[in-house]
Each structure stands twice: as C-alpha cells, then as structure tokens.
Amino acid sequence: MSEIIEKADNFILNLFKDKLPNSFTYHNYTHSKRVFKSINEIIENTEVSEKDALILRLAALLHDTGYIHTRDGHEEESVKIAKEFLAKENVEKDIIEGVENCIMATKFKDDPKGKLEEMIRDADASHFGKEYFKEASEFLRQEYLLQDIEEYTPREWRDENIKVLSEKHQYYSDYALKNWQKEKENNLADLLKDRKKDKKKLKKEELKAQLKAKYKDLSPERGIQTFYRTALRNHIKLSDIADTKANILLSVNAIIISLVLSNLLSKLDSNPYLVIPSAIFVVSSTITMVLAVIATRPNVTRGEFTKEDVKNKSVNLTFFGNFHRMELSQYQWAIDELLKDRNYVYSSLTKDLYFLGKVLDRKYRILRWTYTIFVIGIIISIIAFGVSFAVFDPVGVEEVTNNIVPPTQQ
Incomplete structure (x- = not known):
C-alpha cells in the first residue's frame, strides 16, 4: 500500500x-x-x-x-x-x-x-x-x-x-x-x-381466513353451541343470585330473632301485652328462615343409570345427580356413547337446560313467598307493637325506658 x-x-x-x-x-x-x-x-x-x-x-x-x-x-x-x-x-x-x-x-x-x-x-x-x-x-x-x-x-x-x-x-x-x-x-x-x-x-x-370466516357465518353448529353456552351460563348465574338472596334472608332473620329473644323475652312477664306482637315478629322471621332454607335445599337423585338408559338416550349425563353412584369405567363408557351421537349431546344439553329451569322456577317461587312473608311479618309486627302500646299501656314507653335505664341514673 x-x-x-x-x-x-x-x-x-x-x-x-x-x-x-x-x-x-x-x-x-x-x-x-x-x-x-x-x-x-x-x-x-x-x-x-x-x-x-x-x-x-x-x-x-x-x-x-x-x-x-x-x-x-x-x-x-x-x-x-x-x-x-x-x-x-x-x-x-x-x-x-x-x-x-x-x-x-x-x-x-x-x-x-x-x-x-x-x-x-x-x-x-x-x-x-x-x-x-x-x-x-x-x-x-x-x-x-x-x-x-x-x-x-x-x-x-x-x-x-x-x-x-x-x-x-x-x-x-x-x-x-x-x-x-x-x-x-x-x-x-x-x-x-x-x-x-x-x-x-x-x-x-x-384462503384459510376466507373459508374460516365463511363457514363461521354459515355453519349453524357454532350458533347452536353459542346458544347452549349462553343459556347454561345465564341459568347458573340466576341460581347463584337466588342462593345469595336466600342467604341474605337467613342472616337478617337470624339476627332479628337473636335480638328479640335477648331483649324482649325478659320483658314479657311484666308486660304481657307485648306477647302477641313479639310472637308475630318471631313467627314471621322463623317462617322466612324456613322458606329460605327450603329454597336452597338441594335435591339429590338416585345417581344411577343402566346401559339401556344410555342406549335409549333417556339419561342426562351432564347432571351429576344421574351418575354420582356409578363406577368411573361405566360413566366413561356412557360418555363415549354420548359423544358418538351429536343429537344425543344436544338432547342432553336440552334436558340439562330444562331441569335447571325447573329448579330455578321452584327457587324463585319460594323466594317470592319468603320475601312476601318477611315484609308482611315486619309490617304486622310494627303495627301490633304500636297498637299494644297505644291501647293496653299508654305510658308503656316510659315504663320500658325506666326498666332499661340503670338505677344509678334514674
């Protein structure tokens, strides 16, 4: 260089x-x-x-x-x-x-x-x-x-x-x-x-994207699956809501009964006119609690099926109450038979939706009665207490107050 x-x-x-x-x-x-x-x-x-x-x-x-x-x-x-x-x-x-x-x-x-x-x-x-x-x-x-x-x-x-x-x-x-x-x-x-x-x-x-979009829109299979998925999800949510409502009523009325028994029961001997209002209050709360328990009480079926039930497509394998007593091998065989027939699958899902709907109907009807009795019981109890104080003891409020306040402060 x-x-x-x-x-x-x-x-x-x-x-x-x-x-x-x-x-x-x-x-x-x-x-x-x-x-x-x-x-x-x-x-x-x-x-x-x-x-x-x-x-x-x-x-x-x-x-x-x-x-x-x-x-x-x-x-x-x-x-x-x-x-x-x-x-x-x-x-x-x-x-x-x-x-x-x-x-x-x-x-x-x-x-x-x-x-x-x-x-x-x-x-x-x-x-x-x-x-x-x-x-x-x-x-x-x-x-x-x-x-x-x-x-x-x-x-x-x-x-x-x-x-x-x-x-x-x-x-x-x-x-x-x-x-x-x-x-x-x-x-x-x-x-x-x-x-x-x-x-x-x-x-x-x-081409793959076009075919996928085409068959996604035209295939009824996807629409059917979406229907069942949405319907089942909605049913489960409604069931959860019903259970929550029943639990709220149970908790509220348990507190009410505890307060009534601890504060009013000791006053009934000296104030007999409070017996009827207190009884109405306690009975309405008790009935409310019983109905709330009934609404959420589960029903378990026999939990068994036969091969004939599967072959006849008369058993709903999507609900645990129909198979919880069966052996795993038997249940596995039944599911294999179910998956071989698309119509059987849809039939089972339809049955599951139907019976979930029946359970929801029962829960919500009982809950409707439960809330109605709870509200009516509260209203009648308040009216009964008011009438008792006004008719049987005009100065009842003062006496009750004197009994509650300690002697050192009277």
Missing part, C-alpha cells in the same frame, strides 16, 4: 469515527473498505496503469465521505472533501481530477463514462454479486429506518431489491461480468424464490 493510500485510509477512519452518526449502519468505514477491496480485485485482474490504479483506490476510499454533511448530493460533498485532502497531500492535479470523476460516477442515475468510471461503479455495487448480499442489504434497510428516510417491511425491502437487481443495476467491467454477475443472478433467484414462497403462503393464509 502506497503512502498516500495509507494516509487516505487513516483519514476516512478518523473522519467517520468523529463526524459520522451511528445511524449510518451501511454507508460507513466498513462499506468504504469493502469497496476498496473490490476495486483491488478488479485492478489485479485488469490491465491498468499505476496512475489509474491509484485514482481508483483513492476514489474507493473517499467516495462516501460526503455523508458526514448530507445524504442528498453526498457525491458533491465527497468531491470537495477529497480535493481538499489530496491538495494538502500535494497530489497531482490530474490524479485529483480523476478521483473527482470516479466519485461522481458512483451516482447510479447516470451511466459511467470511460473504463475507470465503470470499474469504480462496479466496485461500489460489488455486494450485489457477493455471498454477503443479504446482510449488507439489511444494514442499508436499517439505516433508512434509523434515519426516518423510509420504513420498509422485510417483504417490501425484498421487492425493492428484486427491482434494483433485475431492472436498475448492471455490471460494466469485464471482471465484474465474469466473476460477480453469476452470484448476482443467484441472489436475484433466491429473492424471487422467497417471494414466490411468500405469495403461496400468503395466498394460503388468505
């Missing part, structure tokens, strides 16, 4: 290290060295003068220095930086002009003019014909993404690469055509193969 080449190498290394943002994952020192290596391949296998070889090597190292200032028009900035650097190093003017022309030739918009421009253009795009093409291409996609230039999806980026390799790019030098063109075509073939596979996969997924 000549002295000026070594100086140029150190120059771009320090320049990129100090001034190039980290978001340049492709256009960086690594890319410049890759182009430098590729131009050396071409030079070593092509007849060029030492002067032309020097121009090409300097252009390869300096061609992307303009990225430290701008992306658009970076070639012009690279020329300015290269001219300033080479002038300081007292490089001959014709070499500087040659480097300038080669840097400007890396613009893909214009066709190269002359042998040197073709060679530098091929070196700059050498990764198209290399095994590391996909890796280098991915670095460029990430650079666009990090700098908010363009956000390509992997599929969109693959299509863009196909377009570039098949329509926009070509190799010019004999060496590139002989040694890199074949690998470029292999890379293009791999991209096309990936796109074909992706299209088949996408088409298959779209």
Whole structure:
C-alpha cells in the first residue's frame, strides 16, 4: 500500500469515527473498505496503469465521505472533501481530477463514462454479486429506518431489491461480468424464490381466513353451541343470585330473632301485652328462615343409570345427580356413547337446560313467598307493637325506658 493510500485510509477512519452518526449502519468505514477491496480485485485482474490504479483506490476510499454533511448530493460533498485532502497531500492535479470523476460516477442515475468510471461503479455495487448480499442489504434497510428516510417491511425491502437487481443495476467491467454477475443472478433467484414462497403462503393464509370466516357465518353448529353456552351460563348465574338472596334472608332473620329473644323475652312477664306482637315478629322471621332454607335445599337423585338408559338416550349425563353412584369405567363408557351421537349431546344439553329451569322456577317461587312473608311479618309486627302500646299501656314507653335505664341514673 502506497503512502498516500495509507494516509487516505487513516483519514476516512478518523473522519467517520468523529463526524459520522451511528445511524449510518451501511454507508460507513466498513462499506468504504469493502469497496476498496473490490476495486483491488478488479485492478489485479485488469490491465491498468499505476496512475489509474491509484485514482481508483483513492476514489474507493473517499467516495462516501460526503455523508458526514448530507445524504442528498453526498457525491458533491465527497468531491470537495477529497480535493481538499489530496491538495494538502500535494497530489497531482490530474490524479485529483480523476478521483473527482470516479466519485461522481458512483451516482447510479447516470451511466459511467470511460473504463475507470465503470470499474469504480462496479466496485461500489460489488455486494450485489457477493455471498454477503443479504446482510449488507439489511444494514442499508436499517439505516433508512434509523434515519426516518423510509420504513420498509422485510417483504417490501425484498421487492425493492428484486427491482434494483433485475431492472436498475448492471455490471460494466469485464471482471465484474465474469466473476460477480453469476452470484448476482443467484441472489436475484433466491429473492424471487422467497417471494414466490411468500405469495403461496400468503395466498394460503388468505384462503384459510376466507373459508374460516365463511363457514363461521354459515355453519349453524357454532350458533347452536353459542346458544347452549349462553343459556347454561345465564341459568347458573340466576341460581347463584337466588342462593345469595336466600342467604341474605337467613342472616337478617337470624339476627332479628337473636335480638328479640335477648331483649324482649325478659320483658314479657311484666308486660304481657307485648306477647302477641313479639310472637308475630318471631313467627314471621322463623317462617322466612324456613322458606329460605327450603329454597336452597338441594335435591339429590338416585345417581344411577343402566346401559339401556344410555342406549335409549333417556339419561342426562351432564347432571351429576344421574351418575354420582356409578363406577368411573361405566360413566366413561356412557360418555363415549354420548359423544358418538351429536343429537344425543344436544338432547342432553336440552334436558340439562330444562331441569335447571325447573329448579330455578321452584327457587324463585319460594323466594317470592319468603320475601312476601318477611315484609308482611315486619309490617304486622310494627303495627301490633304500636297498637299494644297505644291501647293496653299508654305510658308503656316510659315504663320500658325506666326498666332499661340503670338505677344509678334514674
């Protein structure tokens, strides 16, 4: 490596290290060295003068220095930086002009003019014909993404690469055509193969989604399952609500009876007119508690079935009360028979819904009577207490108060 080449190498290394943002994952020192290596391949296998070889090597190292200032028009900035650097190093003017022309030739918009421009253009795009093409291409996609230039999806980026390799790019030098063109075509073939596979996969997924949506809407099976699922869930919720209501009544009336027995029972001997109101109060609360217990009291059936019941489809295997005394093997056999017949499954679910409805009807009818008796009992008890105090003992309230207040405070 000549002295000026070594100086140029150190120059771009320090320049990129100090001034190039980290978001340049492709256009960086690594890319410049890759182009430098590729131009050396071409030079070593092509007849060029030492002067032309020097121009090409300097252009390869300096061609992307303009990225430290701008992306658009970076070639012009690279020329300015290269001219300033080479002038300081007292490089001959014709070499500087040659480097300038080669840097400007890396613009893909214009066709190269002359042998040197073709060679530098091929070196700059050498990764198209290399095994590391996909890796280098991915670095460029990430650079666009990090700098908010363009956000390509992997599929969109693959299509863009196909377009570039098949329509926009070509190799010019004999060496590139002989040694890199074949690998470029292999890379293009791999991209096309990936796109074909992706299209088949996408088409298959779209067809699957369409069929799924179609049969989801048209199949009555799903609607039937939704009906049973919703109906059973609603029945279970209503049963829970009924049990909760019964438990509330049990708790409230248990507290009422405890208070009545602890506070009023000791006053009945001295205040006999309170017997009837207290009795009404206690009896209504007791009846309420009994009805609440009856409403929530479970009924367990015999829990057995025969093979004839299963074959005749007369037993509901979804309710535990019909099989809780059976052996596991017998129940497993019955379930296997059930699952063989879809109509039997739906029939069992229908029976389960029906009998759950019957249980709910019984619970809510008893609860209705329970709440009615509780409310009527409270009202009648209050009226009875009022009548007793007003008719039988006009000053009863005062006497009761005197009995309650301790002697030290009377």
